[in-house]
Amino acid sequence: MRHFNLPSLALATATLAMASPAFAQDMCGFGDGQWIGGSEAASDMTTADAHQEQMALVLGGNEYVSLFTLSGPTNVRVEAQGRGAGDPLLDLYDATGSILLSDDDSGGGGAARAETQLDAGTYCVAVKSYDGAPLTAFVRVGRTEQEALTTGAESDVVIDDPDVAMASGSCAEARPLDGSLANGLTGTASVSENAFWSFSLAQDTPVSLTASNSDADPVMTLRDADGNHIDENDDFDGLDSRIEYSDTGLAAGDYCIEVRALDGDDLPIAVAVTEYDPVAAQMALYASGDVAPPLDGSVPFTDLGVLETRLRQDVATTGQMSWFALEMPEAGLLLAESVSVGNEGDPLMVAFDDLGRQVGRNDDYGDGYDSLIAARVNAGTYLVGVRQLDEVATGSVRMVFERYTAAR
Structure with a gap:
């Protein structure tokens, strides 16, 4: 399943807000955003009397x-x-630009909907269109006891596409994941073979849950032992799914992982529960292009020097970002294009300034x-990354x- 985005050169983001909220600069790695409550003080959802909503x-x-x-x-x-x-x-x-959930x-x-516990701090909700088509949407943030905007997938899911595989069975029939948490709890099966996996935690533990096979495009749902919905993710690492509990961790108890496949119920999907590794998680964000790497050399990049007029660079790409740094000697328009040699492949490209603020991202431009x-x-230093959208492709x-x- 591919994402088709219109070129950022032709159109720019337009925004409407229900209460004309003030702009907030340079938050979460974005160049701008709008306070959901109209101001920073009114956007404190810990103390807000009701949910806050915007139209975008x-x-x-x-x-x-x-x-x-x-x-x-x-x-x-x-x-x-x-x-x-x-x-x-x-x-x-x-606030640092690290993605917490998708x-x-x-x-x-x-x-789209997600419920989670967050610590004190500033957070950003970024909304985009799945297929790149123009989108008008309502964005709502509230505490879990406040009124919801959506009904939730469990009460309103209608699947008409016969190629979309829905999980069969239940958490009561879940197959236990093999191994130990220290070395990773794992299991592999197609959705038609087994769609539910179980595991237990003896104590509160920071963990990462993954469902991997980009050809199958898995959707992973975390439930408690009784089947109640806790969390869900579709596309975190490319088309693979990931749910992370990094701070206080996931509470001790018995859990069930439900797996669905959006591109074939006969394809094997690898499910894993591992102890959360903050260093590995940060490196994965650099590899996917969700976060810009530092310029200290800890993540390799190619220094292209000053961009005078036009520069060409050939790259052998994989599913992990190849990074390039270049210098804009003065303010102007930076245009970067990635063209597959031989019309094979599907490159994804991102661009950040030297503070890690994203200035551009694109997958598919034009008809290809x-x-x-x-x-x-x-003027300044900019990082541009390119990788194949499919993490196993070259x-x-x-x-x-x-x-x-x-x-002039």
Whole structure:
């Protein structure tokens, strides 16, 4: 399953807010965002009397970013519901730009929804269109006891596509994962063979839960032993799924993992529960392009020097980002393009400034699978990354960087 985004050169993100909220700059790695309550003080969901909501119009494969704060540990619900046939994707970030969770359809009927406990701090909800089509959506943030925007997937899921495999069975019939938590609890089966896996934690433990096989495009749902919904993820690492509990960890108890396949119930899906490794998790974010790596050399990058006018670079790409640094000597338009050599492959490209703020991201430009980023930037150092959308794919890519300045 591929994501098709319109070129950022042709369209820009337009935003509408129900209460004309103020803009907040440079939060969570984004250049701008809007306080969900209209101001920072009114966006503290720990003390808010009711949920807060905005209306967003998203164009051009870009994102709408809502911000909120918490003055203490709080159980929150974040949701995005599209108008008409709109299908929003939702990502939750902390203030450093680290992604905490992603969701596509847990709200039911194409809506996105996630519930989680967060510590005090500032957070960003980024909403974009699943297929790159123009999207009008409502974004809501509230505590879990406050009124929900969506119905939830369990009460409103209608699957008409015969190629979408729904899990059969129940948590009562779950197969135990093999191994130990220290070395990883694992299991592999297709959805038609086994769709439910069980595991137990003797104590509160930071853990990572994964479901992997990008050809199958797995959706993973975490439930308690009675089958009650706890959390869900679709596309975290490319088309693979991941749920992480990194701070206080997942509470001691018995759990069930439900697995669905969006692209074939006969394909094997590897399910794993491992102890959370913060270093490995951060490196995975660099490899996927969700976060910009530091410029200290801990993550390899190629220094292309000053971009005078036009520069070409050939790259042998894999499913992990190859990073390039370049210098814009003055403010202007930075254009970067990734073209598959031989028209094979599907490159994904991202661009960040030297502070780690994302200035561009694109998967598919025009009628093919090539990528294009056009961003108006200031003088400074920029990181551009390229990888194959499919994490197990390889392919040769020709990158072109061009610099344009305003007429004088």
